[in-house]
Amino acid sequence: xxxxxxxxxDNYNYGxxxxxxxxxxxxxxxxxxxxxxxxxxxxxxxxxxLAAYAGxxxxxxxxxxxxxxxxxxxxxxxxxxxxxxxxxxxxxxPQKLEKVVAAFAAHPSWVxxxxxxxxxxxxxxxxxxxxxxxSQGDVxxxxxxxxxxxxxxxxxxxxxxxVLWQALPIPSRRAAAADTYLGAxxxxxxxxxxxxxxxxxxxxxxxxxxxxxxxxxxxxxEREDTAAFINQGAARTGLSARFDVNQDLEYRCLKAMxxxxxxxxxxxxxxxxxxxxxxxxxxxxxxxLEKILRRSxxxxxxxxxxxxxxxxxxxxxxxxxxxxxxxxxxxF
Numbered sequence: 001x002x003x004x005x006x007x008x009x010d011n012y013n014y015g016x017x018x019x020x021x022x023x024x025x026x027x028x029x030x031x032x033x034x035x036x037x038x039x040x041x042x043x044x045x046x047x048x049x050l051a052a053y054a055g056x057x058x059x060x061x062x063x064x065x066x067x068x069x070x071x072x073x074x075x076x077x078x079x080x081x082x083x084x085x086x087x088x089x090x091x092x093x094p095q096k097l098e099k100v101v102a103a104f105a106a107h108p109s110w111v112x113x114x115x116x117x118x119x120x121x122x123x124x125x126x127x128x129x130x131x132x133x134x135s136q137g138d139v140x141x142x143x144x145x146x147x148x149x150x151x152x153x154x155x156x157x158x159x160x161x162x163v164l165w166q167a168l169p170i171p172s173r174r175a176a177a178a179d180t181y182l183g184a185x186x187x188x189x190x191x192x193x194x195x196x197x198x199x200x201x202x203x204x205x206x207x208x209x210x211x212x213x214x215x216x217x218x219x220x221x222e223r224e225d226t227a228a229f230i231n232q233g234a235a236r237t238g239l240s241a242r243f244d245v246n247q248d249l250e251y252r253c254l255k256a257m258x259x260x261x262x263x264x265x266x267x268x269x270x271x272x273x274x275x276x277x278x279x280x281x282x283x284x285x286x287x288x289l290e291k292i293l294r295r296s297x298x299x300x301x302x303x304x305x306x307x308x309x310x311x312x313x314x315x316x317x318x319x320x321x322x323x324x325x326x327x328x329x330x331x332f
Contacts, residue, residue, distance in 0.1 A: 003104075005033040005097050006080030006161075010070040010154075010178075011088035012039070015046040017203065022053060024091035030098040036060060036077050037088075040070040046088075066172030068181065075164060083159050085179075089203045090155040096199040100158045103195050111163040111190035112182075114152030116198035122205035130156075130202065132284045134194035139187045143230045144241050146277050147223075147248040151192065154179040155200045163189045166236075176225035184226055188233035216254055219309070223251040249273055253295045257302040267300040 007025050011018055018037075025035050035057045039046050041064030050059050060073050075083055082104060086092065096115075103113055119128035135142065135150040142149040151157075157179060167185045170178045186192070227245035234241055245251050249270060256266055271292045278288035294313045298305030308316045 002030075002032045003081040003101060004079060005030065005082045005084060005101060006075075006078030007033060007035045007084045007086055007097075008071060008074030008078060009035065009037045009086045009088050010040065010067055010074065011037060011042060011046055011050075012064065012067075012070070013042045013044045013046065014088040015042065015044040015049050017089040017091075018046055018049050019052075021086055021088050021091050022057065024094075025086070026056075027094050028092065028097045029095050030101055033097055034058065034078070034080060036074045038062065038070040038074045040064055040066070068170035068172035068174070068178045071178050072169045075168060078161070081161050083161055083164055085157050086155045086200075089205065091201050091203075092155075093199040093201070099195055099197065099199060103193060104158075104160065107191075107193050109191045110193035111160050112151075112186045112192045113158045113195060114150075114192070115156050115195035115200070117153070117156055117200050117202040118198045120201050120203050122203065124201070127204065129198060131287065132196075133282055133287075134196070135281065136193050137191050139192055140234075140239070142280060143184065143187060144234065144239075144243050145247065146280060147227060147230060147243055147245070147251075148277075148281070149183075149187070149192075150194075150281055150283070151183045152179070152194075153202065155202060157182065159186065160190075174225045176222045176229065180222070180226055181229050184229035185233040185236075188237040188239070216257060216306075216309075220251065220254050223248050223254065227251075249277055249295065253298050253305075256299045257305045259302060262300045262302055264300060267296040270299050271296045 009021055022035065022037065025033065037050055037057050038060040039050060040062060047061065058077060060077060062070065062073060071085060082101060084097065084100060100113055104110060114134045117130040118126055119130065121127050131150060133150055134152065139149040163186060166189060167182060170181050224245055227243050227248060230243045253270060256263065274292045274295050275288065278291060290313055294308055298308055311319060
């Protein structure tokens, strides 16, 4: 018997994209699914659009409480053995659910699946791709040593219901987003897996969640929240080991940027540690090079680092030397 898949869409003021997200679920080649759309107190036309799908989706309407609360509500309303998440401004490849179900069936030990993505703009024009490689298996040691592993963003994540349920509720009003929380907690309950194909379209538009952010206080708090989530996962599952946020190389990079003066020795040390981290995580050579260059530059010159945070490394390279090679990046 085919398992029921619950798709949970979280939406806040993304009425201009919501219909495409919903229609991408209707277009799935896998037939046995339910769709739950949680509107988190939108003030645009989102609820009008949702009303047009009456009887075809399960609508949940709540006052604005944050992404974590919205996704938590959707998961609690769901009935499927498998739960897939979808931000309202993204959309799925037609074979997404089919391939996720097949991957879970083939790997009984997996409790979380991540997959690749194609990056598009507000008009669905392709502008990039996501990471080339994701982690598989038991990643607890990576979390406890480096504070990270290769995993996906919200719309590329799928879970076994019984394990996901143990992680609820997802915190809201924290710097670290819902996908960061789940990515830190869930691996302590079982192995993670991946599908090395782009099965969703990730939209960058205006000032949405992936817009570059040079707010150091926010970014530092995000890393501190992530460390706290990792330690929650370890404590809940009876492990004595804990993660020290000072081992987080992104955190160390951001803290270095609070200073007015750069450090050549600090940049060399961070470059060496970034290489070791990349080898442990299995990053590709281009992604490894991107991490080393970006972090080293931020520590060597805090002023340049702020530009990198605002523009991204590729944008910074374009601004400084438009005709030179531009490295590709990743998110782990």
